[in-house]
Amino acid sequence: MDALPPIIDSVAGNGGNNLVIDTGSATLIAEKATQVGIGAPRGIAVGPEGSVYFSTPDNAVRRLDRDGVLYRFAGRAGGEGFAGDGELAIQALLYRPQRLAVGPDGSVYIADQLNNRLRKVRPDGVIESIDVQLNQPYDVAVGKDGAIYTVERYTVGLSGSLRSRLLRIDTDNTVTLIASPPSGSYLNAVAVGHDGSIYTSYWDNGTQIRRIDPTGTISTTQFVPNIFLPNVGIKASVIATDMEIDAEGRIYTLDGNCHRIWRIDPDGSVFLLAGNRAEKCQGGSFTGDGGPAAAATLSQPSAIALTPNDELLIADAGSGRVRRISTAAPGLALGDILLPSADGAEVYIFNADGKHLRTLDALTGALLYEFSYTSYGSTRLLTQIVDGDGNVTTLERNDKGTLVAFVSPYGIRTAFNIDDNGYLSSLSNPVGETVTFTYTEDGLLTGLVDPKQNAYTFGYDDVGRLLWDENPRGGVQELAKSISGENDSYTVTRTSAVGRVTNYSVQQTSPGEEKHFVNTFPNGTQSSAIDGRSGNQHSVLLPGGTEVNWLEVPDPRFGMQAPLVRQQRVSTPSGLQSVTNFQRTVTLADPNDPLSLTARSETMTVNGQIYSSVYDTGTKQMIATSPEGREIISELDEMGRVVRLEVVGLAPTTVTYDEWGRLAQVVEGTGETARVTTIAYRxxxxxxxxxxxxxxxxxxxxxxxxxxxxxxxxxxRVIGFAYDANGNLQSVIPPGRPAHDFTFTPVDQLAGYVPPDVGIGDTATAYAYDLDGALTQINRPDGQQVLFNYDDS
Incomplete structure (x- = not known):
C-alpha cells in the first residue's frame, strides 16, 4: 500500500430487507447493527455525541450508537399514518419519513413527507409537530439559532410537474419563503454551514449550489453537464442531491443518480470521493468495503451526513446499508491521503489531487510545514510554504503562474527565468551569480553553464536515456544498457573518462521471483544484493566478502510504508558475526488513528546487549537506557525539538529557541555554575x-x-573570507595579515594554494587530477613533486 487514503466500511445493515416489525416498548433492535437488515435507508443525520439517525422505508427512524448498537427511535415500523404527538416517539406513526437533521439542543427533526409535517423528537424522546402546514417536506436543516430550513418537493397539475420551495421557519413558527424555482428547475437539498451560511442545491440545466452568507450576500457555483474536472481527469455531471458542509467550508455533495460523492473545496477544486469514475452514469453496485473509498462503488445513495469527527456517513439505499468514509487520521479532510516518510519520522498529507498540503512530526503530531496553492486558470500552483514556527517562504509567480523567484522568510530572493517551453533557463542568487540551462524540445537537459562560465553537456538516446555527460575539463563518462534474458534482466555499463568500466546488473530468473542486484567494479570485485519475493528479506554481499542480511517488518503505526529492521546479521569472511534485533511497540489513543500516539517503546539488542528507549507524549520525555543501566533523559517541545538533555547523575543541558524556531541559547548546568551560550540573529x-x-x-x-x-x-580582530562565483572559498585573510589564496579547476576541485609572500620565492602548492577527478600530482613549494599512479581498476 502506497499511502493511507480514506477508507470506506459499513456501520449498519447487512444488505437484507428482513425489517423488524416494531412492537411494544422495547427499543433494542440488535447488538450489532451490521448483522441485521435495515431496508433502504433514506435520510441520515448525526447528533453531537456521535449517535447516527436514519430513516427507513418502513416508516421508522433508527438510532445507531457509537458502539454499533441499533435501537428504535421514532415511528412504528410497518405502520403508516399520523399519530403520537406528545407521546414517546417510538409509539408514533410516520408516513414516508425522508431527510433528518439534529438541532442545537439535540432534538431530531424529521421531514415527515406524506404527513406534510416536520416532526421533532425532543431529547426526552417525546415527539411533536412543528406548528406549520407544509407541502411534502423532503429535506430539513437546522441553524445554530434554532431556525429550521426545509425543502418541499411536490407535483402539480395533471402532468405531475415537479415543483419545490425552500422555506425558513423561525423559532416562533414564522415562515419565510427563500426560494421557489420556476417550472423545469427544482431544489434538491439544503444545508447550514458552520458560519451560519445557507447552502442550497438545485437543478437548472446543471447543478447550481448557492450560498447565502450571514450578511445576505448570495454567491452561486454552476456545474454544467459533462464539465471537465481536471482533478478527476474526466468529464462528468456534478449533481448535488444532498449536501454537507464542513468547518473549512468544503462542500460534500451526493449524486444519487450516478452513485457518486464529490468534494468541492472553497477554491473550486472538485474531487471524487467515492463511486464510479466513468464519464457516463452507470448502474450502482456495492463494492469496496474495507478498502480505499476512491475505489469503492455505491448503490443508489440517498443522503449523507458528517460526524463530529469529520467522517462521512452515506445512506446507501441500494445496498441496504449505512456506510462510512473515514480519514486515516483526525484533522484530515475526506479525500486527503496520509503518507509517512520511509523512516516513519514524518507524515505527509496530500489531497486527492496529489498536492502536498502539510508535513507533520510523527512523534509529536506537530505541524512542520504547510503548503498553499493559488489558481492560475485551471491549474493550482504552489505559492507559499509556512513552517511550524510561522516562517513564510514565498514562491513568486507572474500572472500566468510561471515561477519568478523564491523569497525566504527574511526577504532573500533567488530569481528564476523560465523559457517559452516552461523549462528553467536560469537561476540567480542575490549577488547575481547565475546558472543557465538548455534543453531538447522534449525537455531533456543538454547543457548547464555555471556562474564561472564552465559548461557541462549531456547526450541521450532515442528514448531519452542518458548516454554520456561531459564536464568542463573534457571528462566524459558513457552509459550503455543491455537486455539479458526474458524476465526484465538487464545491465547498465558505465565507462569513465579514463576508461574504467563498472557494470550494474539486475537479474531475475522468472517474473515474481527474487531479484539479484550485482555491481562489478573496475578491479573485478563485486557487491551484490538480493531482494526477496516477500519484499521484506534482504541481503548484501560487500566486495571484501562481508555479508549483511536483514529482515524488515511492518511498523506498528504505518505498516510497510515505514518498515522496521527487525533483525540484522553481519558476517565477516573470518567467521565473526554481529546480530542486532530491534522491536518497537506503541500505544494509541485511537487504534485507527496512527497519529494518536500516547507512548512508544523501542528495544535494540546488539549481541545480547540491550539498549532501550521509551517516549511518553504526556511528559514529552524520551528516556534512553544503556546496557549498563545509564539513563539519558530528553525532553521535547511541541515541535519535537530537544529542550532539555540530561545524563542521569550529570548536569543537565537546556536549550531554548526564539520565536522563529532558531537556536537561541544553550545552558549547561544549573545555578551559578551554569555555562550559557547565546546566539543572536540579523x-x-x-x-x-x-x-x-x-x-x-x-x-x-x-x-x-x-x-x-x-x-x-x-x-x-577580524578574519576575512572571499569566494569565487561558484561559491568556492577563494581567500582567507587573517587579522592584520595578507591573504591566503586558493584556486580551483573548472569542476571545482582545489587547483592551488598561494600563501602570503614572505620573500623566499614561489611558495605556491599546485594540484593536478586525471579526467576521472582522481588526484595525480602535487607540486610542493620546495620544488618536490608527489605523484599518484593508479592501476586500470
Missing amino acids: ADGYVDTITDPLQRVVRFGYDAAGRIISQVMPDA
Missing part, C-alpha cells in the same frame, strides 16, 4: 553573534548570498 536571518559562557562575543558578516565574509573575534 534581520536577514543569518547568525549575527555568538556569546560564549565567558561573555566573549564573536560576530559574523555576510555577502548578499549568505556566505561568511568576516568574523570579528572577541578582541576585535
Whole structure:
C-alpha cells in the first residue's frame, strides 16, 4: 500500500430487507447493527455525541450508537399514518419519513413527507409537530439559532410537474419563503454551514449550489453537464442531491443518480470521493468495503451526513446499508491521503489531487510545514510554504503562474527565468551569480553553464536515456544498457573518462521471483544484493566478502510504508558475526488513528546487549537506557525539538529557541555554575553573534548570498573570507595579515594554494587530477613533486 487514503466500511445493515416489525416498548433492535437488515435507508443525520439517525422505508427512524448498537427511535415500523404527538416517539406513526437533521439542543427533526409535517423528537424522546402546514417536506436543516430550513418537493397539475420551495421557519413558527424555482428547475437539498451560511442545491440545466452568507450576500457555483474536472481527469455531471458542509467550508455533495460523492473545496477544486469514475452514469453496485473509498462503488445513495469527527456517513439505499468514509487520521479532510516518510519520522498529507498540503512530526503530531496553492486558470500552483514556527517562504509567480523567484522568510530572493517551453533557463542568487540551462524540445537537459562560465553537456538516446555527460575539463563518462534474458534482466555499463568500466546488473530468473542486484567494479570485485519475493528479506554481499542480511517488518503505526529492521546479521569472511534485533511497540489513543500516539517503546539488542528507549507524549520525555543501566533523559517541545538533555547523575543541558524556531541559547548546568551560550540573529536571518559562557562575543558578516565574509573575534580582530562565483572559498585573510589564496579547476576541485609572500620565492602548492577527478600530482613549494599512479581498476 502506497499511502493511507480514506477508507470506506459499513456501520449498519447487512444488505437484507428482513425489517423488524416494531412492537411494544422495547427499543433494542440488535447488538450489532451490521448483522441485521435495515431496508433502504433514506435520510441520515448525526447528533453531537456521535449517535447516527436514519430513516427507513418502513416508516421508522433508527438510532445507531457509537458502539454499533441499533435501537428504535421514532415511528412504528410497518405502520403508516399520523399519530403520537406528545407521546414517546417510538409509539408514533410516520408516513414516508425522508431527510433528518439534529438541532442545537439535540432534538431530531424529521421531514415527515406524506404527513406534510416536520416532526421533532425532543431529547426526552417525546415527539411533536412543528406548528406549520407544509407541502411534502423532503429535506430539513437546522441553524445554530434554532431556525429550521426545509425543502418541499411536490407535483402539480395533471402532468405531475415537479415543483419545490425552500422555506425558513423561525423559532416562533414564522415562515419565510427563500426560494421557489420556476417550472423545469427544482431544489434538491439544503444545508447550514458552520458560519451560519445557507447552502442550497438545485437543478437548472446543471447543478447550481448557492450560498447565502450571514450578511445576505448570495454567491452561486454552476456545474454544467459533462464539465471537465481536471482533478478527476474526466468529464462528468456534478449533481448535488444532498449536501454537507464542513468547518473549512468544503462542500460534500451526493449524486444519487450516478452513485457518486464529490468534494468541492472553497477554491473550486472538485474531487471524487467515492463511486464510479466513468464519464457516463452507470448502474450502482456495492463494492469496496474495507478498502480505499476512491475505489469503492455505491448503490443508489440517498443522503449523507458528517460526524463530529469529520467522517462521512452515506445512506446507501441500494445496498441496504449505512456506510462510512473515514480519514486515516483526525484533522484530515475526506479525500486527503496520509503518507509517512520511509523512516516513519514524518507524515505527509496530500489531497486527492496529489498536492502536498502539510508535513507533520510523527512523534509529536506537530505541524512542520504547510503548503498553499493559488489558481492560475485551471491549474493550482504552489505559492507559499509556512513552517511550524510561522516562517513564510514565498514562491513568486507572474500572472500566468510561471515561477519568478523564491523569497525566504527574511526577504532573500533567488530569481528564476523560465523559457517559452516552461523549462528553467536560469537561476540567480542575490549577488547575481547565475546558472543557465538548455534543453531538447522534449525537455531533456543538454547543457548547464555555471556562474564561472564552465559548461557541462549531456547526450541521450532515442528514448531519452542518458548516454554520456561531459564536464568542463573534457571528462566524459558513457552509459550503455543491455537486455539479458526474458524476465526484465538487464545491465547498465558505465565507462569513465579514463576508461574504467563498472557494470550494474539486475537479474531475475522468472517474473515474481527474487531479484539479484550485482555491481562489478573496475578491479573485478563485486557487491551484490538480493531482494526477496516477500519484499521484506534482504541481503548484501560487500566486495571484501562481508555479508549483511536483514529482515524488515511492518511498523506498528504505518505498516510497510515505514518498515522496521527487525533483525540484522553481519558476517565477516573470518567467521565473526554481529546480530542486532530491534522491536518497537506503541500505544494509541485511537487504534485507527496512527497519529494518536500516547507512548512508544523501542528495544535494540546488539549481541545480547540491550539498549532501550521509551517516549511518553504526556511528559514529552524520551528516556534512553544503556546496557549498563545509564539513563539519558530528553525532553521535547511541541515541535519535537530537544529542550532539555540530561545524563542521569550529570548536569543537565537546556536549550531554548526564539520565536522563529532558531537556536537561541544553550545552558549547561544549573545555578551559578551554569555555562550559557547565546546566539543572536540579523534581520536577514543569518547568525549575527555568538556569546560564549565567558561573555566573549564573536560576530559574523555576510555577502548578499549568505556566505561568511568576516568574523570579528572577541578582541576585535577580524578574519576575512572571499569566494569565487561558484561559491568556492577563494581567500582567507587573517587579522592584520595578507591573504591566503586558493584556486580551483573548472569542476571545482582545489587547483592551488598561494600563501602570503614572505620573500623566499614561489611558495605556491599546485594540484593536478586525471579526467576521472582522481588526484595525480602535487607540486610542493620546495620544488618536490608527489605523484599518484593508479592501476586500470
